[in-house]
Every structure is written in C-alpha cells, then in structure tokens.
Amino acid sequence: xxxxxxxxxxxxxxxxxxxxxxxxxxxxxxxxxxxxxxxxxxxxxxxxxxxxxxxxxxxxxxxxxxxxxxxxxxxxxxxxxxxxxxxxxxxxxxxxxxxxxxxxxxxxxxxxxxxxxxxxxxxxxxxxxxxxxxxxxxxxxxxxxxxxxxxxxxxxxxx
Numbered sequence: 139x140x141x142x143x144x145x146x147x148x149x150x151x152x153x154x155x156x157x158x159x160x161x162x163x164x165x166x167x168x169x170x171x172x173x174x175x176x177x178x179x180x181x182x183x184x185x186x187x188x189x190x191x192x193x194x195x196x197x198x199x200x201x202x203x204x205x206x207x208x209x210x211x212x213x214x215x216x217x218x219x220x221x222x223x224x225x226x227x228x229x230x231x232x233x234x235x236x237x238x239x240x241x242x243x244x245x246x247x248x249x250x251x252x253x254x255x256x257x258x259x260x261x262x263x264x265x266x267x268x269x270x271x272x273x274x275x276x277x278x279x280x281x282x283x284x285x286x287x288x289x290x291x292x293x294x295x296x297x
Contacts (some may be wrong), residue, residue, distance in 0.1 A: 164204045166254055171178045206217055214225055219287050233273060233288070233289055235288055236258050236259045236272055236273075236274060236288075236297055237258070237259055237260070238256060238257065238258050238274065238286070238296050239256070239257040239295075240254065240255075240256055240283065240295045240296060241255040241256065241257055241262065241297075242254075242297065243255070243279060243280075244264070245282060250265065251266070252267070252279045253265070254266070254276060254279045254284050256271075256274075256276070256284070256295075258272055258274055259272065266279075267279060273288055273289065274286055274287075274288050275288075277292065281294045282296060283295060283297070
C-alpha cells in the first residue's frame with residue numbers, strides 16, 4: 139500500500155516535469171512574435187562623430203624610461219609657408235604600416251626552403267626571403283617570428 143501511494147504522487151510529478159521540458163523546447167523552436175527587434179542602425183539618420191578629448195595633466199614617471207617626462211610645447215616660427223610645405227611633404231612621405239599577422243612556416247624537406255605564411259591587410263601570402271608585397275619585404279624567417287622591412291624600418295613579427 140505504501141508503494142501505491144508513492145506511485146500516485148510520483149507519476150503526476152514526472153508528467154509535470156516532462157510537460158515543462160516539452161513546453162520550453164516548443165517555445166525555443168517556434169517563438170511567438172510578441173516583440174519586435176528594432177534595428178537602431180537603420181533608424182538613425184545622423185551619425186555623430188566625437189573626438190577624443192582625454193589628456194593627462196600630471197607629470198608621472200615613465201615605466202619604460204624610468205624618468206619623468208616633461209611636456210614639450212610646440213614652437214611657432216615666423217615662416218609659416220615653409221613649415222606648411224615641409225609638413226605637406228612629410229605627410230606624403232609617411233606610409234601607413236599595413237595590418238600584418240604571421241601565420242606560420244612551411245619548410246621543404248628536400249631542398250630546405252622556407253616559406254612564411256603572412257596575412258597582410260586580410261590577404262594571405264606565401265612569401266620567401268626577399269619577396270615584397272605592399273611595401274613589406276621579408277628579410278629573415280624564423281620558426282616563431284619573421285623579420286620584416288617596411289620602408290626604412292625593420293621589425294619582428296611574432297606568431
């Protein structure tokens with residue numbers, strides 16, 4: 139008799155739990171459209187561009203140099219036309235360093251030739267020593283890094 143009383147309690151309880159599980163699965167598979175998703179990017183017509191106005195006014199010790207850096211104020215000269223021409227020339231000479239990722243190394247066992255996989259501005263390139271792409275030249279290839287020359291600047295790019 140005790141087992142039958144327990145059975146009468148447990149069967150409705152298990153049916154209730156399974157009913158809740160099936161109800162939740164049904165709601166996930168077939169959601170009701172009681173709410174609307176608003177796309178704020180399509181509704182906004184005016185885009186505001188804000189400039190960064192953050193600056194630190196306190197002098198503090200540079201953790202890399204170990205000494206306090208003082209702010210250098212720009213000096214204004216009398217010949218503003220020459221300065222403008224020089225600034226325009228320097229701006230034309232400055233090249234923007236492309237986005238580069240070193241993906242890995244492929245090494246041939248027959249002739250011991252190394253090929254580096256480098257992603258430059260989203261395109262993956264197979265490059266050997268001396269190859270150039272978008273002004274980027276590989277000078278040395280290592281297992282975990284490569285030495286790159288961009289313009290007059292040399293630097294290492296790690297995996």
